[in-house]
Amino acid sequence: MKHSLILWISALLLTFLTGYIQSGTSEYYPLTGTIGIDEKKVSYRFEKIYDDKGDYTFIIRTDNPDIKAVVKWKKVYPSKRSVERENEQEWKIIEMRKDKEALIAHIPKQNAGEKILYFAEIKKGELKYIIPDKPVTLLFQGYVPPMISFLSNFALFGGLLLSFRTGLSALGGFNENQKIKKLTLFTLGFFFVYTIAVTPLRKSYELNAINNKVVPITSLFDLQSILLFLIWITAMIVVFKVKNPKPAAMVFAIITGLVFLFVRI
16 A cells, blocks of 8 residues: 555656746747836746637736837738748737736637737836846647636646556565556546547637538647557557566567657657
């Protein structure tokens, strides 16, 4: 009992650690920072992905009452011909309004899948500060209901937790072999739900396709979820065929962690 509890706690810590690393190294991790103006802090946070309702609210927090700021933005066009159009278009300017100890601007919400470049100019008297050093890319997605987001995270991280617990079973005694088989089935079940059921539903909302448009079926899946599902189909076959499934369980758990960390599409 004590040994099993240690293995579950270890699996939970590994899940938390890989989730933290994956989030912190994501291309969509917000850009944050703080600068000083007249020895007073000015803090900013540039989101790189937006999937909420309404316009995107950009906020600069400061206790300096004398600064003013504007946000400049323009659309990003994917094709080469559109890049020329992007370079030719002028930056749209939004004056930031003061709200207590913050400056606020509302950038109009774009269609799902569209991107913009944006940055801020802060003025204090004759001085001008541009943050950040280069414009940030912001991707707009359709609104995903909280329940769908919860189910997606529950299925993904539940599968990840079970995969680590399955791999750690290799550190147990002989009676762990039967546990490995059971845990493998549960892990496969979680990744099946994540890949086949939850991911297409979540992506339908992200693409704003619900009751709006028909999108290619390939747009409803991603490489990461498919790989996780295929890995544990293979794991089930191997674990149930070999006499000693411990090495295989450890290998598949490691592969799962690597796919989760490095496959982002």
